[in-house]
Amino acid sequence: MREGYQGTGPGAITPDGCAVELYSRLPVGDEPDIITAAVPAGARILELGSGVGRMTHPLLERGFTVTAVDESAEMLDRVRGARTVCSPIEDLDLDETFDVVMLASFLVHAGDEEVRRGLLGTCVRHVAEGGYVLIQREGEDYHTDLPRERGDPSGFTTRILSAEPVGDGVDSVRAEYVFPDAIWTQTFRSRPLTREQFEEALAEAGLTVDRYLTEDRIWVRAVKR
Numbered sequence: 001m002r003e004g005y006q007g008t009g010p011g012a013i014t015p016d017g018c019a020v021e022l023y024s025r026l027p028v029g030d031e032p033d034i035i036t037a038a039v040p041a042g043a044r045i046l047e048l049g050s051g052v053g054r055m056t057h058p059l060l061e062r063g064f065t066v067t068a069v070d071e072s073a074e075m076l077d078r079v080r081g082a083r084t085v086c087s088p089i090e091d092l093d094l095d096e097t098f099d100v101v102m103l104a105s106f107l108v109h110a111g112d113e114e115v116r117r118g119l120l121g122t123c124v125r126h127v128a129e130g131g132y133v134l135i136q137r138e139g140e141d142y143h144t145d146l147p148r149e150r151g152d153p154s155g156f157t158t159r160i161l162s163a164e165p166v167g168d169g170v171d172s173v174r175a176e177y178v179f180p181d182a183i184w185t186q187t188f189r190s191r192p193l194t195r196e197q198f199e200e201a202l203a204e205a206g207l208t209v210d211r212y213l214t215e216d217r218i219w220v221r222a223v224k225r
Contacts, residue, residue, distance in 0.1 A: 001013075001015055001017065002015050002016055002017075004111065004166070004172060004187070004188070004189040005017040005187065005188050005189065006185075006186070006187040007019050007184065007185065007186045007187070008184065008185045009021070009022060009177075009182060009183060009184030009185065010182050010184075012072075012074040014071070014072040014074065014075060015071065015072075016188060017186040017187055017188050018051065018072070018075070018186060019184045019186070020052065020072070020074045020075055020078070021182075021184075022177055022184040023051045023052045023054060023075065024052045024078055025156070025179065026054060026177075027054075027152065027154055028054050028055060028057075028058050031055050031104070031136075031219075032055060032058035032059055032062060034213055034214060034219050035055070035059065035100075035102070035134060036059075036062050037213075038132070038134060038213050038219075038221050039064075039099065039100045039132055039134070040099060041063065042063050042064065042065070043064055043065075043098075043099035043100045044064070044065045044067075044098045044099045044100070045059060045064050045065065045066045045067070045098060045099070045100045045101075045102055046066075046067050046069065046094075046098040046100070046101045046102065046126050046127075047059075047066055047067065047068050047069065047082075047102045047104075048069050048089045048092070048101065048102060048103045048104075048107070048119070048122065048123070049069070049070060049089060049103065049104060049105050049107050050066075050068035050069060050070050050075070050076070050079060050082075050084075051070055051072075051075045051105070052075050052078035052079065053068060053078055053079035053080065053082065055102075055104065056068045056079055056081075056082050057079075057080065057081065060081045060082060066082040066083070067082065067083045067084075067085060067094075067098070068082045068083070068084045068085070069084075069085045069086075069087060069089060069092060070084075070086065071086065071087060071088045071089070072086075073086050089103075089107070089118070089119050089122055090115055090118025090119055090121070090122060091118070092122050092125075092126070093122075093125060094126060096126070097126055097127060097128035097129075097131070098126055098127060098128060098131065099128055099131045099132070100127075100131060100132050100133075100134060101122075101123045101126050101127045101131070101132075101133045101134070102133075102134045102135075103119060103120075103123055103133065103134070103135045103136070104134070104135075104136040105136060106136060106137065106138050106142075106190065107119055107136075108120070108135050108136075108137060108193070108198070108201070109137070109138055109190045109191050109192070109193060110189075110190075110191065111166075111170040111188075111189030111190060111191050112189070113191070116191070116201060117204070117205065120201065120202065120204075120205035120207065121205060123135075123205070123207070123222075124205055124206050124207060124224065127224065129224070131223075132210065132221050132222070132223060133207060133221070133222040133223070134213075134219065134220070134221055134222075135219075135220045135222060136218060136219055136220075137193070137198060137217065137218050137219075137220060138190070138192065138193075138218070139216055139218055140194075140195075140216070140217070142160070142163075142190075142192070143163040143171055143173070143190070143192050144163075146160055146161065146162055146163055147159060147160060147161045147162065148160055155179070155180060156177060156178060156179045156180075157177070157178045158175065158176075158177055159175065159176040159177075159178070160173065160174075160175050161174045161175065161176055162174045163190070166189065169191055169192070170189050170190065170191050171189070171190050171191075171192065172187060172188075172189060173187070173188055173189075173190050174186070174187045175187075175188075195217065198220075202222055203225070206224060206225050207222040207223065207224060207225060208222060208223060208224075208225045209221070209222055210222055210223045
């Protein structure tokens with residue numbers, strides 16, 4: 001387990017505290033629709049941090065070709081219909097480019113700035129000329145007004161219990177997922193980024209915002225500078 005990361009609950013837990021069984025249960029939201037509206041039909045997508053394929057499978061159904069990358073073999077075992085690559089994202093070098101590179105799950109908020117630079121470097125290395133990098137940011141109130149919870153119509157509750165500073169602008173975030181038959185927790189490190197800080201991080205990597213795809217600016221389409 002990585003320092004500062006922890007997970008509890010039934011089944012396998014990945015090095016960043018994610019529970020494989022939990023992520024297999026989480027429903028997909030409107031993310032596939034947001035992605036579909038922002039990229040060319042039939043695009044080749046490199047999905048960084050795919051997990052069990054929660055977004056992979058709906059994208060395949062929409063006619064995209066997806067290469068799913070995750071550092072957890074247990075996660076990738078749940079992916080069906082896509083090429084899979086088991087690797088830390090920041091180390092990835094496939095020697096090929098894609099129409100779209102996707103970095104979701106708030107990964108851009110990695111607590112370690114060198115890891116974040118590595119993640120964005122992988123995006124730049126793998127996006128084709130004229131292609132897009134899609135990035136999912138945290139909501140601007142993600143670390144405030146805690147604890148808070150949200151009940152999902154499918155019958156489980158997500159709670160963000162706390163976000164405690166641990167130094168250097170990084171918070172230790174603790175989340176809980178309560179299902180009728182099981183409870184999972186995850187503790188992870190996250191660096192809040194203002195819009196300006198986020199755009200500065202992109203610029204450092206050689207990217208710039210093409211446009212924000214949602215009113216809350218959580219989903220972003222970036223291009224090479």
